[in-house]
Structures are given as C-alpha cells and as structure tokens.
Amino acid sequence: MDLSVRIGSLTLPNPLIAASGCFGYGLEYEQVVDLSTLGAVVSKGLFLKERQGHPPPRIVETPAGMINAIGLQGIGVHRFVKEKLPQLRAHGARTFVNVCGSTLDEYVEVCKVLSQAEGVSAIELNISCPNIKEGGIQFGCSLTGTYEVVSAVRKATHLPVIPKLTPNVTDVASFARASEDAGADAVSLVNTFLAMAIDVETRRPTISNVMGGLSGPAIRPIAVRMVWECYQLVKIPIIGMGGITNARDAIEFMLAGATAVQIGTQNFVDPFVWGKVLAGIEDYMTRHKVERLSDLIGAFDPSPVRGDKPVVGTNL
C-alpha cells in the first residue's frame, strides 16, 4: 500500500499535515505523536519579529466549530530558525513554515531567512489570516495582491511556495489560478471563515478581538466545495483542510482534489487523531482495493445520483 503523495518536488510519506496554528511549533506534540510519521508539520504563522497577539479570551466554541483570534502570537522567524528548526530536524519532521507579513517586503524577507536555514521543506504563504489587519488578508482578498506577493516570494526563494487561500472571497478558484500563474508550487485552502459570536447576557464580544476565524467540522462542506472548484481550475497540487476529523473526511477532501490534507481543530479535540486517520485510510484502501493513495486525488465522480438514498449519515 502506497500512501505517499507528491507536492511539487516534495514527496510526503502520507498526506496528513498538521495545520498551522493548531500544532504549536510541532515540538509541543513530540510526546504525543512521532513527528516523523506525519506527512508534514506546519509551524505557527511567523512574522519577521516576535508578536504578542491579541489579549485573551482568544477562542470561543460554536456549533461544530470554534472561533479563534489568537492574533498570530509568535516568536518571529529568527528565533524559530534558531530554537525550533534544529529540534524539528532532529525529530525527522518535514517542516512547512507558515509565513506572514505586514508588507510585501516582510514576506520576502521572512522567506529569505528561511531559504538560508536548514530543515525547511516548504513555505506556506499565509495571505489569509482573518484576525489581524496587517496579516496579509489585503493580499489574500485581491487577485493582483495575491499575484504580487506570490511572485515576489517565488523570486526570493528556491523552496516550494504554497499560498494559503482565504475562503472569504466570492471565487476562491480564481485566487488559486492567480497563485498558479505567479509560480506557486501548490495552494492550501481553506483558512478560517471570518465569524463572530456575541455574549447576549453582557452584549459584549466573546473574544477580545470581536471577530475571529471559524474552523472545525461546521465549515467542512464549504471547504470541500472550494477544493473541488480549485481542482477543476488549476493544475498545481491542492492541500485541503477545514473540519477534518477522521479518515472519511480526509478521503472526502482527496476525492475532491486535494493531494494532501491538513488537520487543525480536531488535533485539539484528539491529539491522537493522526494514527487513527492513517489507520482509517489504510482500511479504506484495503476495502476499496486502492493500491496507491494518490489514485484517489480528484477521483470524485460528480455525475448526479438519482433515487432515494444518499449516504446521509456518513457526512456527519
């Protein structure tokens, strides 16, 4: 059974990737999961400098999901390279670095630092954080902005460049196309949906930043749709995410066109999710006689079903 998948020049042993911001810097989880068994680990979003992020409360639970506005608290790229990368390498982790910037120059600068470091497998370009004004969303919500920042970073680094797209746009596939045109090696989607919850007893926000990003199973049906839309428009690999909780969900994203998948929120619910999803994928492959997992990529057959019985429950 071959679970490996290829993203540009990278080969991952399996398609399961820890989503940015949901796995610390990876090392936090070394006692729970052998980092080398994951397809890859994406770091928390990093700017050039350290950031404190937003004051707490930073998360609030919602139906089948959560809103977060961490505000990209982070140690900055220099400390990351010095303090975290060597250990990640020692653990055999394939490390993607989630790169943020307030300006185009900052994106380029952070990527240059990472290009010179040892142990970075790819750059995930965060142009989609909904929680902070200067978090790149001004790039991520404009086609020309996306094109510009991806082009600039493309020129600045030999590493694979993977823009992470926001779902808060009318036509996400056009952003995937702009990324492809600008030389991206892959795209990852979706980042969180801009959302808000009010404490009706106090009439105040539930999180300090008022608005935050919605993640978790609630958003999965929208995320799957977006992956499928992108798959039909671009040729570069897609890394899909949004509410994946188990093997079924991961396979759903792959069928919709994802080459690899990321798990975020579910890692909070169950940090042992990784082994369970891998086992579930293997079970699926056995049952369906799938030799190479990559054969499932985009294998969704959209010709309409007729009749009375969809498998309703399996989508819950």
Added chain:
Amino acid sequence: MDLSVRIGSLTLPNPLIAASGCFGYGLEYEQVVDLSTLGAVVSKGLFLKERQGHPPPRIVETPAGMINAIGLQGIGVHRFVKEKLPQLRAHGARTFVNVCGSTLDEYVEVCKVLSQAEGVSAIELNISCPNIKEGGIQFGCSLTGTYEVVSAVRKATHLPVIPKLTPNVTDVASFARASEDAGADAVSLVNTFLAMAIDVETRRPTISNVMGGLSGPAIRPIAVRMVWECYQLVKIPIIGMGGITNARDAIEFMLAGATAVQIGTQNFVDPFVWGKVLAGIEDYMTRHKVERLSDLIGAFDPSPVRGDKPVVGTNL
C-alpha cells in the same frame, strides 16, 4: 412589553419570520402554529412559472447543518396568488413573497403580479439562491447586477422590496449598500453557503445537484458577523438569519443589528420553535428590563472584553 419591530412602513408584532423554503407556503404549518402569531411568513421562492426543481436526493445532513439543493420547486406566482394567498390572508398571516427570476424581466414581471394581488406584505428578492444557475445568483454576486435588479423591481412595485443577499461574496456589506442605494426597504441575509459533501464509499455526490446550500447552526457565527458588518454600513433595516435555534440566537442577531430574524432549518428540527423563541425573548426582556425589543437592535457593544472568561457555552 413591546415586541413589535418596524421594517419600512410595515410593523410586525414580533421579529420572528419563517424563512423562505423552510415553511412551504405557510399553510402546511397551520395546524402546528397560528400563522398570525408570527412576525411574518416568507413563501417558498417563486418564479413566474411552475418548476419541478432538482431530482432527489435533495438534502444531506452535515455537522450542525444541512445542505439542500431543492432547486426551487414551486407552483409559480400565478397559482400562488390564486391558491395560497387567499388562505394565508384568511389565517391572518403577514406574507412576504420570495421572488426569483432567470432574467431581470422575470423579476419585474413576478413583482408586478404580486403588486396587484391582495395580501402580500413585502417582496423578498431572492438574488442569492446557490442551487440553480438561473436563480439570480448572477445578480446577487455582482454589485451592478444587484443594483440593477433592485432598481428595476423598485420601480415596478409599491410593495416593500427586501433583497436577500448571498454570503458567498467577499464583502457582503457592499451588497447591502448597493441595495440601499437602489431603493431597497430592507435587506435580508444570509442565504445559504455554497457547499458540497461526497459519499466516499461510492465517490459520488450525496445530493443530485452535487452542490447545494449550507444552512443551520454551523453557519451562525459567519452570518452574525455579516449582519454586524451590514449594520455598520447601511441605514435600512436588516433581517438576519442563519442557524437560529432559540431565543439566545435570535437576540444575538438583533444585537448584531437585525431588526427581525428568520428561522429556517430549526423549523424542521422543531416546528414548535416559534412559541419557544418568543417565550425566551420575553424572558430575556424581563431579566434585562428591556421594555421595547427594538431597543436591542444593534445594541452589541464591541469594545473588547479583557480577562479570562467569555461565556463560551452560551454560543453553542
């Protein structure tokens, strides 16, 4: 205690409105709820002519939500006026008609028919149905399209015109603004989120139309955010909806700026929701010494909370 709210020239006895497509033509529910006790009833979406809609399966459940692609099966405006309106009037229902069109002319035509009928309180202009290509979404996803169709309908009818906005856009508030500029009396939002679920065992769609609209509690945090965004940009009343299940949720939307709220999916879960939400609102008003419910509209105080304890659970 005064629960009434005003939408343009209309006064509703309370803000609870049955959402389009989730309450049949209203009459289906006459044995479950006294239609005159609702703020208003919105009909299923109506074209000029009858429509069969999509083949089943048409719905699939998802985490804290459901996807539907009914495809606007309906009896057409003429039969509606003849067969349903008189009965709705007899029941004392305030009836909003959800108007669809494949072309600008069809929208205008349907509205003209309704203007001449007796017993229509308002027109909810459906420019946001994600399920059918010719369902107005080409108007609802373009600012000029929205402006044009609202202007045209505005000229064709004396009835209050309430465009229903799609959430599948980058900046929903700009669409509310375009509607206001074109003479809309109010806006309602959100319609469903374009979404999709795959049956991984068969690799086929779970609903015949492949994609459909996501509704239910899952989308509530995004819908509340959108209502709040619109409230800050436009002066006309906002009718808010998306995942309302109880009084808390209804109040959350009102605090975010909704003058009235619609309930859709929860009416499937519990057709007795109406009385329960009303009672819950009255209880809230008593506890918080709110004399006029309309005082709550937009009463959200977004100044950030600090400290450790948001009321997490109340948003579930």
Added chain:
Amino acid sequence: MANLRLSREYSVLSLAAPEVGARTRPGQFVMLKPAGVTDPLLRRPFSVFEILRDSRGAITGVSILNKRAGRSTKRLYDLEVGDVVSCLGPLGLPFTPVSAPRQAWMVAGGVGLAPFATLAESLAASGTPTTLFYGARTSDELFYLDFFGRLGVTLVLATEDGGRGVKGRVTAPLEQALKSVGADGAMVYACGPEPMLEAVAKLAARYHQPSQVSVERVMGCGLGGCYSCVVPVKHGNEEANLVRSCISGPVFDGAELVWD
C-alpha cells in the same frame, strides 16, 4: 420508554405518547429525535409499529421497529428506559384498508414490516382475509410472526439464505399468488426497499390488482416544509409531478408512482 432488542440490528422502541397513539392510522409515521441531542440535527422518520395499550386497554403510546442504518438509528437502538425521545406525529397519509371479499396482501421487506402490524389489526377487526408476504435476509430477522399469526394472518415467508420459507426474494411467492388470485381480487400493500417496491407495484399492475406502496425518502421535516422528500407521481395521462411524500404519502397508489 422501553427498548427491546430483537437482534443486533433491530429493536422495538416503546414511547409513552398517548395522543400520538390515539390518532395514528395504519401506515402513518412519526418524526423522532432523542431529546437534547443536537447531532444528528434533523429528526428521522419512522413508521408507527404498534399502538400500545395498558392493561385496561387505554392507549398509552406507540412503538417503533427500529433498524440500525446510521447515526440516529444507532442512537435510538442504544437508548435505555427513561431516556426521552421527541416524537412528532402522526404524519402522512395512511393506507386505505379494504374489506372482504377482497383480500389484503401485505408485502414487507426487512424493516418494511413496521406499518403492517397496525394495518393487520385493522384488517383483522374488519374480518378481511389477510396474507403477509415477508422477506428478510435470514430467519433470525423474521420478527413478530406470532403476532401476525394470532391475528389470523396467513404468513408467506422468504429469506435470502433460505433459512426459512422460500429461498430468495419475497416477490417470487407474491407472483405465484397473483397468478391465481381469485375473482374478488386482492389489494397489495407494500413497504420495504425501493427495488422491492418497484417490483411489487409492477407485478400488481401486471396482474391487474391495485397496490398501495409506502415509499421511503430522506425527510427533512415531515410536514411539507422542505420539499426534500419528493417522488415522481403521475395521475392518468398528466405529466409526472414531484410530490412531497411526507404529506401526499408515504403511501401512494402503486400504479401512479413513476420508477426511473
């Protein structure tokens, strides 16, 4: 509330719901949801299986023949005495009973047995000669045979593995019977998997007998609100219409259903 497990898949769930029981007619259904549960979100439709009565004969509720098919049915299977289930109903249009000399033939596949317990009681009360054609995967999954026996119902059984009755589909003995149906004719009632329903409706038509078929569609509301549950129905020479099976069904004239 009681929950009697008949097998690892089937259970009979008794609900204290006197009003529902009092108003239910054979073939109607209820929409169920364990109280307080938000996942799954939507209710699920279930035929009323039995009308429950206390020792003095007063109606106390209804029972449901529940088969584990997915999340909700598993949850219902796992319920214990004391758990609360929210029950909406009775809903839908019932079977139209026939009376002697016409015969009543009930054709059930698997959990499709559910609506026939109340129908059999009502037919027995009117003295209508009744036969139950009942198919299941194995003999272990043939339930309530004594119940129907006590009502004087003739049993014709079929199992896929041949463990009891005819081996194979229940439509085979049905066709045999149809070939030799008497002059007074039979009303064929059917409930079960879609292919069985189609076969039964077509068989009945071929042998010029009327049929009443209870269809199963995914239902969002059960009250006509959502239009999820439509089936194509054709009256005479009109064009087929997509009709809501929750309020214009679940029981339809087999001759009017369009099979695609």
Added chain:
Amino acid sequence: MANLRLSREYSVLSLAAPEVGARTRPGQFVMLKPAGVTDPLLRRPFSVFEILRDSRGAITGVSILNKRAGRSTKRLYDLEVGDVVSCLGPLGLPFTPVSAPRQAWMVAGGVGLAPFATLAESLAASGTPTTLFYGARTSDELFYLDFFGRLGVTLVLATEDGGRGVKGRVTAPLEQALKSVGADGAMVYACGPEPMLEAVAKLAARYHQPSQVSVERVMGCGLGGCYSCVVPVKHGNEEANLVRSCISGPVFDGAELVWD
C-alpha cells in the same frame, strides 16, 4: 466510572485511568470529554482531585471535582456509571511543595478546592504544617472537610452568608494569618476565582511571602498547540509576556503574574 453528586452543582467523578493516576502530581490537570460526544466539540480542563486506589493501594484512576458551569460540566454531572470519558493527561506544571519548618497555606475558593486534595496528601507525607483557607458561598458548599481534617490540615473556613466559619471572603482570615506569619514563613498556594487569586497574590507579596497560583483560562487543547490560554507573566524587570498556561502553568509564581 462513578459519579457522586455532592450537591445540585458539584459532583465527584471517578475515572478508571490508572496511568493518569500514577503520573499525576499535585496541581496538574486533565482534559476531559465524554466519549462519542461531538457537541460540545472541545475538551474541558479539570484539576485532578484525588488519586484513586484499590483496597491493596494500587492506583486505579483519578477523580475530578466537577462544578456545573455550562454545557460540558452539566454533561459530566449527569454521567452515570458505565459512561466513558476520554481523559488526556496529566498536563501542565504542578505545584512545587515546600517542607517544614516553612508552612503551607492553601487558599481555595469554591471549586478551586480541587488541586488541594493531592497537594495536602503530599504535604502531609512530608510532615509540612498545612492550613487550608477555604471559602464558599454557603456552608453546604464546603466539601471534603473530613478528608483534610484526617490529613491533619488546619481548616480556616469562610462563607459568603456566614453559615460557617468567617462571614465574607476567605482573604480576610488569610490576611490576618499573614500579619502574624512566623519567621519560617509560609508558601501560599491559591486556586479559585480570578479576583481571589489576584487578592491572594498581592496579599502574599505585601507580607513578603511567596505564592503559587493556579490560574484558569479557556483552553482549546491543553498541550500548547492553540495559544488560547495565555496569561501575562513578567520575570523581574523584563517586559510582560503572554505565556501559555497549559504548559507553563496552570501554576505560576504569584509575584510574576501581571494583573490588569
């Protein structure tokens, strides 16, 4: 699994989790979630209350002092024997125990009692003179007094209604005690509502005694993954940093916490 209701709000939930029990040190916590439940989605943090042992003294699990505050805690309160709870832990940094001649003063507000059962045992084992300052709303909500009594812990109680012990806040008797603390000094341990923690930390500082404060933040993961649980912490003259209380806490040096 057992679930002993102490009142209409409090219960003690016993979990069969020998490994967690064996590894837990006083002040650590676990992240709990009833098995199979998807709503609420996230786990919730709970201090380990007792380490459970069988009759031969072997560790069999842990207990949790659970107070109904919202959805998850209500669900945990309602659990019955046999229900399964998924338990992740032990997590976080424990209290640092002190030993005689220094005294140990534990200050608990309400459910903040939870981490002190294990701490008291460990202090008793090392012979450290220990006092529990324990405040609650009413005398009915003062739990496990016998337990602490048996360990030789001196009890100083306070209730808001004056039903037992001092009337008012527990910080009042604490301040009294701090005023006359002996030369060997006391380590002040605190767990409870945020205003109490702040008051205790500041009182301890004012009277030049060290304090260890267990803070409570909304926790998404408990493992350092989400950065939801941060508290501002200041070492000496450095600028305050937002530090994850799940892995760098929940116990902090009271002098280093920044109260805003």
